[in-house]
Amino acid sequence: MKRRNLLSKIALGTASTYTITACQSPNPPEPNPEPTPSQPLIRWRMATSWPKSLDIIFGAAEILCRRVEQMTEGRFTITPYPANEIISPLQILDGVIAGTVECGHTNLLFSFDRNPALGLISGLPFGMNLPQHNAWFFHGGGLEAMQKIYQGFGVNTFPAGNTGLQMGGWFNRKINSVDDLKGLKMRIPGLGGKILERLGCEVQVLPGDEIFPALEQGKIDAAEWIGPYDDEKLGLNRIAPYYYYPGWWEPSSVLIALVNRSQWDRLPKSYQEIFRSAALEAYFLTISRYDAANGEALERMILSGTELLPYSQEILEDAYSVALELYQKYASDSEDFARIYQQWKQFQSSIVNGYTTNQLTYSNFISEREKIN
Amino acid sequence: MKRRNLLSKIALGTASTYTITACQSPNPPEPNPEPTPSQPLIRWRMATSWPKSLDIIFGAAEILCRRVEQMTEGRFTITPYPANEIISPLQILDGVIAGTVECGHTNLLFSFDRNPALGLISGLPFGMNLPQHNAWFFHGGGLEAMQKIYQGFGVNTFPAGNTGLQMGGWFNRKINSVDDLKGLKMRIPGLGGKILERLGCEVQVLPGDEIFPALEQGKIDAAEWIGPYDDEKLGLNRIAPYYYYPGWWEPSSVLIALVNRSQWDRLPKSYQEIFRSAALEAYFLTISRYDAANGEALERMILSGTELLPYSQEILEDAYSVALELYQKYASDSEDFARIYQQWKQFQSSIVNGYTTNQLTYSNFISEREKIN
Numbered sequence: 001m002k003r004r005n006l007l008s009k010i011a012l013g014t015a016s017t018y019t020i021t022a023c024q025s026p027n028p029p030e031p032n033p034e035p036t037p038s039q040p041l042i043r044w045r046m047a048t049s050w051p052k053s054l055d056i057i058f059g060a061a062e063i064l065c066r067r068v069e070q071m072t073e074g075r076f077t078i079t080p081y082p083a084n085e086i087i088s089p090l091q092i093l094d095g096v097i098a099g100t101v102e103c104g105h106t107n108l109l110f111s112f113d114r115n116p117a118l119g120l121i122s123g124l125p126f127g128m129n130l131p132q133h134n135a136w137f138f139h140g141g142g143l144e145a146m147q148k149i150y151q152g153f154g155v156n157t158f159p160a161g162n163t164g165l166q167m168g169g170w171f172n173r174k175i176n177s178v179d180d181l182k183g184l185k186m187r188i189p190g191l192g193g194k195i196l197e198r199l200g201c202e203v204q205v206l207p208g209d210e211i212f213p214a215l216e217q218g219k220i221d222a223a224e225w226i227g228p229y230d231d232e233k234l235g236l237n238r239i240a241p242y243y244y245y246p247g248w249w250e251p252s253s254v255l256i257a258l259v260n261r262s263q264w265d266r267l268p269k270s271y272q273e274i275f276r277s278a279a280l281e282a283y284f285l286t287i288s289r290y291d292a293a294n295g296e297a298l299e300r301m302i303l304s305g306t307e308l309l310p311y312s313q314e315i316l317e318d319a320y321s322v323a324l325e326l327y328q329k330y331a332s333d334s335e336d337f338a339r340i341y342q343q344w345k346q347f348q349s350s351i352v353n354g355y356t357t358n359q360l361t362y363s364n365f366i367s368e369r370e371k372i373n
Numbered sequence: 374m375k376r377r378n379l380l381s382k383i384a385l386g387t388a389s390t391y392t393i394t395a396c397q398s399p400n401p402p403e404p405n406p407e408p409t410p411s412q413p414l415i416r417w418r419m420a421t422s423w424p425k426s427l428d429i430i431f432g433a434a435e436i437l438c439r440r441v442e443q444m445t446e447g448r449f450t451i452t453p454y455p456a457n458e459i460i461s462p463l464q465i466l467d468g469v470i471a472g473t474v475e476c477g478h479t480n481l482l483f484s485f486d487r488n489p490a491l492g493l494i495s496g497l498p499f500g501m502n503l504p505q506h507n508a509w510f511f512h513g514g515g516l517e518a519m520q521k522i523y524q525g526f527g528v529n530t531f532p533a534g535n536t537g538l539q540m541g542g543w544f545n546r547k548i549n550s551v552d553d554l555k556g557l558k559m560r561i562p563g564l565g566g567k568i569l570e571r572l573g574c575e576v577q578v579l580p581g582d583e584i585f586p587a588l589e590q591g592k593i594d595a596a597e598w599i600g601p602y603d604d605e606k607l608g609l610n611r612i613a614p615y616y617y618y619p620g621w622w623e624p625s626s627v628l629i630a631l632v633n634r635s636q637w638d639r640l641p642k643s644y645q646e647i648f649r650s651a652a653l654e655a656y657f658l659t660i661s662r663y664d665a666a667n668g669e670a671l672e673r674m675i676l677s678g679t680e681l682l683p684y685s686q687e688i689l690e691d692a693y694s695v696a697l698e699l700y701q702k703y704a705s706d707s708e709d710f711a712r713i714y715q716q717w718k719q720f721q722s723s724i725v726n727g728y729t730t731n732q733l734t735y736s737n738f739i740s741e742r743e744k745i746n
Contacts, residue, residue, distance in 0.1 A: 070642075075410070248735060
């Protein structure tokens with residue numbers, strides 16, 4: 001009986017009779033007891049870290065701005081500016097704190113040197129894949145951890161895009177073993193760079209526009225940028241023949257909108273909620289735009305001669321070991337990193353063993369079939 | 374020179390100098406030349422296909438309603454109703470068309486018998502995995518195809534949730550070969566059911582609350598519902614020992630908000646855009662909520678004795694062949710299905726071979742490491 005009671009509570013109730021309740025709701029004009037909320041005209045500027053030509057990542061800022069405008073019928077408008085038009089790309093946070101602009105759009109990782117936990121919150125090398133990372137970020141504490149860190153900087157922050165898993169970079173020769181990495185000159189910033197340094201690479205950090213000429217002139221042997229769609233825009237497939245996968249150093253890369261706190265506090269509550277929602281639209285749609293565009297771009301590259309190669313198991317395993325050592329070091333240096341890493345690992349272990357098996361088995365099966373056909 | 378020009382156009386510009394333009398934008402109070410848009414008080418009811426106890430899927434409707442309310446500061450409120458309180462779960466579309474309620478929240482598949490192309494738009498058995506499906510749905514024509522079909526029914530439709538990849542169902546005995554499926558009594562609706570029927574199963578369709586007793590009384594030998602989190606609520610892990618993966622018959626299942634067209638047309642433009650945005654929040658957050666909750670639920674089940682088993686290669690391959698035959702049949706019977714399937718396959722082939730390799734290789738590697746540790 002107990003069981004039947006339980007089940008009756010959770011009944012889906014798929015009875016096929018079409019029930020109409022007596023109570024109709026024809027939307028009668030209602031009295032208007034409360035004052036209409038304030039809808040001030042507000043014009044903001046959004047400085048971004050992106051050139052317009054990188055149209056998906058700059059497009060994330062555009063989605064946010066366009067949706068805010070549409071949801072307020074043009075009362076609240078935000079104009080996105082490409083990198084360097086108002087603020088240089090790595091200085092967006094400073095510009096928002098100073099109030100040079102009301103808001104900005106940038107990458108979580110660009111504040112990595114202020115707090116290494118941001119690297120973890122954006123997506124760790126060899127960390128959870130993007131769907132898992134999203135589950136943790138939105139429902140396992142990541143979002144709140146990020147907001148708290150930026151509150152400490154004096155700004156409000158909102159997830160507003162994600163590049164998804166990046167690629168494993170371009171090489172002018174084949175890389176079969178860890179030995180082949182020794183002395184290799186590679187353009188790669190961030191945690192991935194620190195791991196490759198420990199494996200013997202000579203790591204450099206160059207801005208996007210300097211990568212192609214550096215490869216052409218032999219100043220570097222290898223470089224990573226983002227993924228097929230953006231890499232093609234830099235022309236990297238025309239100068240390096242080998243394109244490696246997977247991009248183990250960036251399974252997820254969170255893009256954020258930053259808002260000056262005093263500007264935020266002046267917004268009507270409805271505009272605040274609209275901004276938040278528009279940012280989340282940008283977050284999600286940027287992921288699916290990259291998934292659509294990267295596939296097509298990689299197809300084009302392969303057709304025009306790019307050789308797509310997997311990292312060897314040896315390189316992946318050595319890089320993985322070095323990564324785990326690095327995280328131990330960060331955890332001992334940073335309280336934030338230690339606390340969030342602990343919670344992140346618990347979450348990871350709760351979802352990787354089980355449900356992922358379902359998703360991976362499915363994806364592996366359809367991927368094999370598709371190749372056969 | 375040409376190449377340098379190209380590159381200067383796409384420069385990321387990572388110069389580290391902190392540039393502040395002369396033009397400051399301190400948000401001066403602006404004149405208010407346009408009339409404040411209308412913000413009528415509107416109260417809607419949303420009939421859903423879900424009991425409250427299935428709190429993630431009913432929660433998708435709740436997210437939509439809560440966000441609309443927040444973004445309008447309570448001027449536009451929508452109350453979600455569980456299944457059967459106003460309309461029975463499979464009749465939401467009829468209720469919205471008739472104007473019994475202004476809007477509803479249901480599953481795309483519940484209109485499958487009106488147009489088989491909706492099965493494809495929701496997520497085909499052995500079709501693209503969820504990230505790929507989202508890329509197609511939002512950037513490859515799926516959304517527009519769905520909207521057009523529902524416009525034909527006289528309602529507006531918005532993506533407002535997705536269960537993600539479902540599981541492969543519960544069995545009272547091990548299923549090793551296609552022979553083991555012959556005569557097996559299984560609860561499974563939709564296209565998956567049609568495929569299993571062709572493989573020899575005796576397929577039944579039962580509402581959620583009848584699954585447990587039917588298994589207990591031996592009226593069926595097997596059943597599928599949704600995934601670990603929701604299946605646990607039905608108690609299926611307490612009555613069937615074997616839980617199979619992957620859930621090849623439903624890699625994606627699109628949940629939708631339906632709106633009566635004349636009610637929609639009466640909304641101010643801003644409320645329309647706010648509704649659209651709130652629905653997209655619900656779409657995305659439901660995916661990540663399921664990813665978080667399913668992992669933990671499956672861990673609990675395994676700890677309490679559920680045996681997690683993969684479908685054999687033989688069953689997967691036979692089911693896959695039967696599925697492709699079925700799609701040919703639908704394509705010859707339905708113009709919509711034929712046209713959309715053609716475009717869907719083109720999109721699939723453009724993204725499966727290349728970029729997926731990156732994502733799968735990454736996910737396979739980290740999944741193996743996680744299991745070792």
